[in-house]
Amino acid sequence: MTQPHDPSRQPHDPSRQPPYANQQPYPQPPGYGFPGTPPPPPRKRGRFLKFAGLGCAGVLGLVVVIAALSATGGGSDDGGNTAADSSAGAATGAKEKREEEKPEQGDGPVKLTAERAEFSKSVLADGSDYTSVRVTVANDGDDEVSVNPLYFTITDTDGTKHTVELGVDEEQIDTVDLAPGENISGTVTGKGTFTPEYVTYTDGLLGDPVRVDVS
Structure with missing residues (x-):
């Protein structure tokens, strides 16, 4: 039995797509819609700690060097020479003073x-x-x-x-x-x-x- 022709029904055309067929879906936040997605990795602080450790080591080394130089300077030969020169100068000054105080024998009676x-x-x-x-x-x-x-x-x-x-x-x-x-x-x-x-x-x-x- 022949079905009557329905004008509202159009033959299927593969080239015709729904108006929203080519649009991308809204992005979904991580963890939603895709089970098992790993969370973002934590920020690495190893490099900061490494630089901080190097900085502390450098400051400590500088302090040690300054202390060594100070100790060496305190016992240097210059200090000994200075003390010896001071002693020699004091002895020379005392001798000259004694010479000045000596009353020479003159033309008196x-x-x-x-x-x-x-x-x-x-x-x-x-x-x-x-x-x-x-x-x-x-x-x-x-x-x-x-x-x-x-x-x-x-x-x-x-x-x-x-x-x-x-x-x-x-x-x-x-x-x-x-x-x-x-x-x-x-x-x-x-x-x-x-x-x-x-x-x-x-x-x-x-x-x-x-x-x-x-x-």
Whole structure:
């Protein structure tokens, strides 16, 4: 039996597609629609930690180098040379000062000579640890000159000044007043064993000092 023709029904045309056939579907967020999709990998921080470790190691190495240089500089030869130079300069200055303080024997009325002498122990000596010098005082002026063992001092080669010990040497110089043209000799003695360098004589408390080297 022949079916009646339906004008609303059109024959199928393969070239005709639905209006939305070529459009892409909306993107779906990860994890939806595709089971088993792995999550995004975490951010790597290994490189940052590596650089941070290298930075700390560099700072530590720099500190060690600075400490080593400081320790080496503190014990350098320059410091020793500087200390030696300072000591030598101080010794030279002290010697020059002693030279300036030495009153030279001039054209005054007192003429003084001094030479080393053996210590002659007296009953007043406490042992034999003394050093004696034989001095000669001559009055070359027109007035009297007073002589007394206490008017003398002995300076040793180290620059130490020794006062005279009274009565310890049997040949100690006498206490006298020298008339013009007179002279007297005797010993002056200091406590201890030392090498005498020069003797200083002062006529009383107000007189000018006179120095002579010990021969």
